[in-house]
Amino acid sequence: MDFDLTEEQRLLRDAVERLVAEEYDFDKRKAYAQEPAGFSPARWAQYAELGLLGLPFPEALGGVGGTPVETMLVMEAFGRGLVLEPYLATVVLGGGLLLLGGSAAQQQEMVPEIARGRLRLAFAFGERQARYDLADVATTATAAAGGGFVLSGAKGVVLHGDSADRLIVTARTAGGPREREGISLFLVDAQAAGVTVRGYPTVDGLRAAEIAFREVRLGPEALLGPRDHGLDLAERAIDLGIAAVAAEAVGAMSALHELTIDYLKTRKQFGVAIGSFQALQHRAVDMFVALEQARSMSYLATMMAEAEDALQRRRMLSAAKVQIGRSARFLGQQAIQLHGGVGMTMEYKAGHYFKRLAMIDTLFGDADHHLALVAESGGLIDAA
């Protein structure tokens, strides 16, 4: 049992926290959001230089050989800064899928490019009718002559789908529209004929896209992972994503909590700091408890993210997502409440944390969705 960081991990954390403190204050973030891509290409290049874009990849592929703990440290710092760059989409999900399911050729072609900051990916798994059900895939890839495929369908709310060079798309190669079996993953060039990308800002200031595929022709090398049995792969990548956003949420929550505590100490009403009111002290404590519960589950998610036992892994990741969703909802709402009118404004950072936390709940399934998964899998503790 050891929750301590290694020396290297501490250095990494300090470096990323410093980077966020220096390059990601509120005004800079606002300016980055105004750039054409909706984030800062300069920061992206800097992440590449610092090795962050190769963090989870083996050294042989141009990476640093980090574990989920390193990813957690980065995401937590990014959460504090409300970082806009597509780290989750490209490095965690895209890179994760390549490492978990890619052929040697695919890995060698793409992973070093990601690490250098020259290739961006997005994982297009959601569909309008599916809500949070990963197996509900109506997009089809039918076999074509020469071993290739023809891809047709539509994907929705694809994170950073509008700035990706390549998309990784779940599609049905066999089976009925909602079966677990029969799903395969494909690498698709975002510029390919028949691909239409409609990008848009999200309510928390990031970017996403609706993407349509009309008879997009793919070569046999486009297949990523096993044909017809791609759902396990997708789920493993999503679990990496859940661990990452759990850490991001913890970063955002702790920054928001600190902001609130500062405000309680400095805002005066009735001639005293409002933090002297016991009602508010207790609320701040409840928020702190919610934060620490979330932090614990973020650690659990990180430690379980690569577990071999799929059932155990998925249960724990779902449990983490439930806790994160609930803590974030409570802490976010109370932070706004304790700020009074100031918390409601666009000009103040609290609202931006609040919005990001609300949207993290909708990523990869909300708290209700994952609570149902936990319950249906028998819960976390076996009956006596």
Added chain:
Amino acid sequence: MDLRFTPEEIAFREEVRRFFREALPESIRRKMVDGRHLDKADIVAWQRILNARGWAVPDWPVEWGGTGWTPVQRYIFQEEMQQAPAPQPLGFGVNMVGPVIIAFGSEAQKRHYLPRIRNIDDWWCQGFSEPGSGSDLASLKTRAERVGDHYLVNGQKTWTTLAQHADMIFCLVRTNPRVKKQEGISFLLIDMKSPGITVRPIVTMDGGAEVNEVFFDDVEVPAENLVGEEGKGWDYAKFLLGHERTGIARVGVSKQRIRRLKELAALEPAGGGRRMIDDRRFREKIAAIEVELKALEMTQLRVVSAERQGRSKKPDPASSILKLKGSEIQQAVSELLMEVVGPYAMPYQPDEEGWNEPPIGADYAGPLAPTYFNWRKISIYGGSNEIQRNIVAKAILGL
């Protein structure tokens, strides 16, 4: 004890319902249902329709255009209006400054302002809060000095809702800094076109433009714009803040939003070929709110009934209970309205005139997350929920 409305009350409800069905412009109703932004023209048009029917200010005394309805009738009217769903007449005029002028204003003020409030010829806004004075309103600093036949006003108000549309602002100002803070406050009516007034918008986190800062720089206000007596402004403000009792819980609004939620849950896919309404857990979450809302409705009816018995003419602390629970319920419904669309809460879709892009996801999804964000205000404004709890603790529980 009898829960039923009398036959007369039922007939009245039918009459009111029919009126809302026939008189409410469809474009306004649609915006209300969709939770989209109403512009000034919508609010003015609707209040004028109400006024033409004689129903813009039911609570006012009959001589100033009130309807003379019983508390139960007023309750029914409110409830039906919220469920139509129709916009409320502009509260700053009808429920706030109007009753203050009626109770404490001069004859000239009554004759000039009251008809204009009814017909929304003047758009009023509320200048109470200041940067340093929110919950602790009595600490306000905006200064009004008597100079000959006018007051000279200097200072700043903030969070002023819809000041950008306003013709008039009613303000709490400090006329005497030398006495106890509550006793040095006066209630002034100020023309927004006066030289020296600057309005600066504050954008809320949902992107909305509904609140403002209002700056006063040597603004001359005729002395006749003082309401009542100098130094009594605090009493008038307390009267104003406690005045509206039955509307405060917004039970009708929550009912209407729950209806909308169920409508969307029947449309919204839940994955696996099901709809959200097929999801038992989601239905239970809605039902839990419905139970709370029913209890609140009963609580509200108890308040209405007590009012009918004439038991409490003064604002009573029960209104704090209505505000507390009413705000929590509205916020809970807004959460489910965001959750119901799942990932499609995410796309940002401007709610603007002239925005013609096809919707992302369902056409109803756009306003749902922004409304959730925006409705956090309900537990902050009009006396925050913490302040309401303080009131109950003190005034009801004697703690």
